[in-house]
Amino acid sequence: MEKDILIKDDWQRCVEFHGHICPGLAIGYKAVQIGMGELREWCTQQGVDLGEIVAIVQNDACGVDAVQVLTGCTFGKGNLLFRDHGKQVFTFVRRADGQGVRVALKFGVLENKSHQELRAKVMAGIGSDEEVAAFQAGQRELARRIVEGEAAEFFVWRRVQIALPGGPKLNPTVPCAFCGEGVMEQRAHVREGKIACPECAEKYESRVLVLNK
Ligand SMILES: [Zn+2]
Ligand SMILES: [Zn+2]
The missing domain is CATH 3.30.1330.130 (60s Ribosomal Protein L30; Chain: A;)
Structure with a gap:
């Protein structure tokens, strides 16, 4: 083509x-x-x-x-x-x-x-x-x-x-402890000792910011 x-x-x-x-x-x-x-x-x-x-x-x-x-x-x-x-x-x-x-x-x-x-x-x-x-x-x-x-x-x-990043990667998915949705392991955060997806991690951070005000 x-x-x-x-x-x-x-x-x-x-x-x-x-x-x-x-x-x-x-x-x-x-x-x-x-x-x-x-x-x-x-x-x-x-x-x-x-x-x-x-x-x-x-x-x-x-x-x-x-x-x-x-x-x-x-x-x-x-x-x-x-x-x-x-x-x-x-x-x-x-x-x-x-x-x-x-x-x-x-x-x-x-x-x-x-x-x-x-x-x-x-x-x-x-x-x-x-x-x-x-x-x-x-x-x-x-x-x-x-x-x-x-x-x-x-x-x-x-x-x-250009040194290109390698081909398709293996991206294991893990469950977020806060919303239950799956997230690529390499994108996962840890909050209060639990796995958090970036979305929940962001919410957690904004809550901590509010609490610390
Ligand atoms: Zn345009
Ligand atoms: Zn989540």
């Missing part, structure tokens, strides 16, 4: 999956084009197949939807790794040997003061109909610039070698 990431309607598929056109989706789309394009080229040079890809995303914003659609990497398959870094950085890695390409959005390239002022107003729900329309038009225009623009105008990228 190898698919060509450069076929024309890939952007359309991203938009359909994501539900709207926005600069964030365009960032993810372009990052995939760059990263996967480079990786394919490297594979061709080496005479190896692309094989299974692992995507490492350093944010959980709109662009990740494009990554999922175009690479097929998802949480469920364990080949989409989320690092909560708040950065527009996407890395595409061969599972087989950790060879990858890291793609980062350049800082400040999407800066547009009037558009950001409009965004603040619209997000706060105080924009007029005209301002909302202008904001949406601006979002589309920005997305179009990214999708159609020169990759190097917006992104920097380089080859990397």
